[in-house]
Amino acid sequence: MQTSDTIETDLKTLIVDALALEDIEPSDIETDAPLFVEGLGLDSIDALELAVVLEENYGVKIDDDPERNQVIFASVRNLAEFVRQNRAK
């Protein structure tokens, strides 16, 4: 079984690949830093892209509960926690 730390590393790679972030290495992303707006500066389409890729890769389901999504997408750590609890593959 993967540990949460591994998932976090995988997620960073996934984010950089899926969003084709230039000049950013997976290791540059801080586990606790915010992803959107002030952090990596990801926008609405990026969030959508990330959600689609997460669903494809981990079989999780991301719904439209704004408060829950606020928590899930707050940082890589929260994303990893969400994946760990909800993954189907």
Next chain:
Amino acid sequence: MGSVAALRFMAWLHRSGGRRASSLLVRPIARYFYWRYPASTASTLDYLRTLRRWSGGAVPAHEPEQRDGHRHVLSFTINTYDRLVAWGGGFRSFHFDHRGSEHLFHYAGNGRGGIILGAHLGSFDMPRILAAQYGVPLNILMFTERAEMITSFFERIDPASMMRVLRLDPSSAQTGLAIKARVERGEFVAILADRIPPGSSEQIEIVDFLGRPARFALSPFLLACTLGCPLLTSMCVRTGDGRYEAVVELLTDGERVPRRDRRPRARALLERYVATLEEYCRRWPYQWFNFYDYWEPGGGGQLSGAGGQESGARGGGDSPEANRSF
């Protein structure tokens, strides 16, 4: 909210007094609008001249002058009046012709949701009402805090309406997720794609519209390419007294486009949307309802010697006319 009472009154007047009573109201209102908002007056003449030049002098068939601007504003006023009457319960007094609605029924029947693009052209309320009539789950995307007010407004008029207003902040990362969830539930999300939401950090593309560069948001097209969902246009034009034609066209059946190809693909879809707008303007020149400086300033092709109408008009979506839509 007093406007609901006003609305019911207008619907009542329409039912009891008919078109004669309504025209008594509509003409003075149009006249008032025309003189009250000089920037809008200038913008309609700018639009008509641009259209005339783009169409090689065919539409309008003569050099636009004051009375044509007047006709344009009157057309807007009649349209607004009809919308109010329709929402006030007078929907059945209108006759609707349909074209292309089978696309919508096809997807709705298969439980497949999609994105529907409208414009401030013709009566953009009518498709919502039609959707409610036929049980097509339709969400209207709105980018203002007024969306809250609008929802309660519609709910009061028609509590059974299947139409929902999505309140979204264009700068929020959640916008895409909210749309995704609804489309995946087999619902439709309608976006008026001819204006850029105020205060947004949208990806903007400049596309020639009627031969002059104008700004459009790429996001609705990127959304469709990212989700791989059907993308349709829906316009509803007034074809006569109490008569409307609702036309649905399919832009793409929807496939997920890989990220590297997405921008050019979205741009191509945007260009097709703009071409659709142009054809509507050619066919229904007085039903384009963006009464502000629509085109890029200094973007080339600007009409010189058009009466200096550029000076008083404001760009962007903050002119009084631009904000008057529901």
